[in-house]
Amino acid sequence: MSDERAPRADARRNRARVLEVAAEVFATEGLSVPVHEIARRAGVGTGTVSRHFPTKEDLLIAIMSTRLVKLTAEADELARHEDPATAFFALFTSLVRAGAADCGLAELAGTDRRLDAIGERAGADLCGRLHELLAAAQKSGDVRADVGYADIRALMSACMARKEDPLEPILAVVTDGLRKRS
Incomplete structure (x- = not known):
């Protein structure tokens, strides 16, 4: 035996x-x-x-599924416990930090666009959560209404591509630029 x-x-x-x-x-x-x-x-x-x-895609899915499930759970927690703007900006920042620390995740979140499909296969709709938090933050009047989801993805990708430390100054500029002006 x-x-x-x-x-x-x-x-x-x-x-x-x-x-x-x-x-x-x-x-x-x-x-x-x-x-x-x-x-x-x-x-x-x-x-x-x-x-x-x-396939290599199967290997990638096995690795990224766990990460996407965790990030989606984080998004859900933020949505439950924070106001819309705080939840949106916290998730945006968390995703940028995660992608800046992980080239593969940054590639998937950027031009590759497989992030959505891998998330779907893992039962983790991270992209949907980000979209929902953006809409809620815009509805509350805290995020500019002229910024679309595609803009958010492009800004995240650009921030993730920045490998220099510290990441905080660029995050501050981008998040400040997303806030609605009085």
Whole structure:
């Protein structure tokens, strides 16, 4: 019986190692790193990666789904406990910080646009939450009405692309510019 469990334990360890390495590589180097390089760094063969994740997209979804679920839960908490403007700006800032620290997430949130699809597959509609919080903050009169959701996504992408520390000055300029003027 222990002989039957050993391969499954090895398979679980290999899967966990691949996920760990891929998450680190995507975060630091972006999504263009090939699967064979992830396998090499994880100390497994490419076939091992393919058995667990038939496509690179499957590997990406496994990694990003967890992040998107957490960020969506954060958005839900903000919406429940904060006024619309505070919730919107807190989520905007949180997403920018997350993307600035994770090249892969920044790519998905930027021009790639797979963030929406991955979120849907994970049951985490982060983009929908951001859109809802923007609309609520605009309705409350705290965010400029002439700013659309596409503008918010573009501003987030631009902020995420800024890798220099500190990130705070650019966030302050952008969020100040989004506020409705009296």
